[in-house]
Amino acid sequence: MASVREAFVLPSGVIYLDGNSLGALPRSALDRVRAVAGEEWGRGLIGSWVGAGWIDLPRRVGAKIAPLIGAAADEVVAADSTSVNLFKAVLAAADLNGGRSMVLTERGEFPTDTYMAAAAAAVTRGALRHRLCDEGTVAGALDADTAVMVVSHVHYRSGEVRDMAGLTAQAHAAGALVVWDLSHAAGAVRVDLGGANADFAVGCGYKYLNGGPGAPAYLYVARRHQALARSPLTGWLGHAAPFAFADSYEPAGGIARFVCGTPGVLGMSALDAALDVFAGLDGVAVERKGRALGTLFIDLVERRCAGLGLALASPRDPARRGCHVALRHAHGYPVMRALIERGVIGDFRDPDILRFGFAPLYTRYRDVARAVEVVRDVLAGESWRDPRHAARAVVT
Numbered sequence: 121m122a123s124v125r126e127a128f129v130l131p132s133g134v135i136y137l138d139g140n141s142l143g144a145l146p147r148s149a150l151d152r153v154r155a156v157a158g159e160e161w162g163r164g165l166i167g168s169w170v171g172a173g174w175i176d177l178p179r180r181v182g183a184k185i186a187p188l189i190g191a192a193a194d195e196v197v198a199a200d201s202t203s204v205n206l207f208k209a210v211l212a213a214a215d216l217n218g219g220r221s222m223v224l225t226e227r228g229e230f231p232t233d234t235y236m237a238a239a240a241a242a243v244t245r246g247a248l249r250h251r252l253c254d255e256g257t258v259a260g261a262l263d264a265d266t267a268v269m270v271v272s273h274v275h276y277r278s279g280e281v282r283d284m285a286g287l288t289a290q291a292h293a294a295g296a297l298v299v300w301d302l303s304h305a306a307g308a309v310r311v312d313l314g315g316a317n318a319d320f321a322v323g324c325g326y327k328y329l330n331g332g333p334g335a336p337a338y339l340y341v342a343r344r345h346q347a348l349a350r351s352p353l354t355g356w357l358g359h360a361a362p363f364a365f366a367d368s369y370e371p372a373g374g375i376a377r378f379v380c381g382t383p384g385v386l387g388m389s390a391l392d393a394a395l396d397v398f399a400g401l402d403g404v405a406v407e408r409k410g411r412a413l414g415t416l417f418i419d420l421v422e423r424r425c426a427g428l429g430l431a432l433a434s435p436r437d438p439a440r441r442g443c444h445v446a447l448r449h450a451h452g453y454p455v456m457r458a459l460i461e462r463g464v465i466g467d468f469r470d471p472d473i474l475r476f477g478f479a480p481l482y483t484r485y486r487d488v489a490r491a492v493e494v495v496r497d498v499l500a501g502e503s504w505r506d507p508r509h510a511a512r513a514v515v516t
């Protein structure tokens with residue numbers, strides 16, 4: 121996989137271990153954004169909606185994401201943000217399960233999943249209710265009133281991988297549908313929505329898919345649900361005939377109805393080109409490398425940083441782990457600031473979690489070894505105690 125690294129623009133002097141939060145810049149995406157802005161927009165103007173295929177981007181990009189998540193090309197669309205897609209998916213799923221009234225999320229999950237499930241319930245004015253289950257208990261809360269359960273495939277903090285097929289089967293046995301959040305999974309570990317008989321899924325375009333800051337997200341609807349699944353956000357571009365400008369809404373066939381409004385073409389084009397980096401890559405090799413990097417990191421941290429206040433907060437078993445590793449430290453925030461100052465870029469999550477992402481496409485084993493020496497230096501030398509590392513930034 122070493123040659124794949126050449127496909128990225130990576131600044132020198134930096135060990136980038138935050139590809140799980142914002143993927144690095146693929147050269148293909150940089151070239152495409154230049155071409156789309158300069159040629160397609162600058163010269164082609166409005167003709168580029170058809171001439172450059174802008175109008176098809178949501179479905180074309182969705183089809184490119186599909187093989188990375190075990191979906192068919194016509195089951196995925198790129199649109200909106202993950203948060204907005206959660207709202208659409210939860211309400212569409214709840215609507216398919218109309219006799220039931222509860223949507224479940226779990227404490228400690230990425231907050232937007234809970235916020236949007238609660239928002240989806242709120243707009244129904246009581247028809248749908250939201251319950252926030254304690255950590256690790258969401259599947260246990262499934263009962264005869266559960267309409268929808270929302271779960272992440274890879275937990276954003278711990279990196280723990282959930283058993284997608286097992287949890288989906290458990291939900292189905294209870295008569296519930298599942299919305300999977302793939303944000304920390306797609307592009308890192310293998311995802312098999314089809315094999316798991318999944319219902320709905322959403323995910324993020326700017327993490328391991330490298331689509332760029334604020335890249336469009338995506339939405340998956342299993343083919344068997346598509347005839348009846350309705351988007352609650354019935355924007356004109358999800359209409360069967362948008363350019364008929366009809367007064368009444370009629371959903372487009374299939375996944376296309378989950379497009380709401382006009383796609384952000386610059387961002388969508390960057391994601392489209394970024395996905396080309398995955399063409400021809402073996403998902404097994406990608407996952408294996410990401411996990412091997414994480415295992416090397418854990419081994420070296422335990423050997424080189426023993427007694428320096430770090431504790432593993434991710435599963436040790438690589439098979440149960442995504443491609444990032446979380447460590448606890450009582451002074452996690454200033455420690456991460458000090459690491460970033462030394463060129464080792466990870467991130468911090470409250471209250472005490474240092475996250476290190478090992479994006480398989482551009483992270484090298486030697487980056488891991490070097491990063492651990494910097495961690496050791498910062499902790500042993502206590503450079504993190506410098507007061508300038510204490511002030512919280514807006515983005516952590």
Ligand SMILES: *Cc1c(COP(=O)(O)O)cnc(C)c1O
Nearest residue numbers: 201202203230276301303304324
């Ligand atoms: C990053 C992430 C999101 C991001 O949501 P946006 O609305 O695209 O900002 C959502 N869910 C999970 C689990 C994430 O990790």
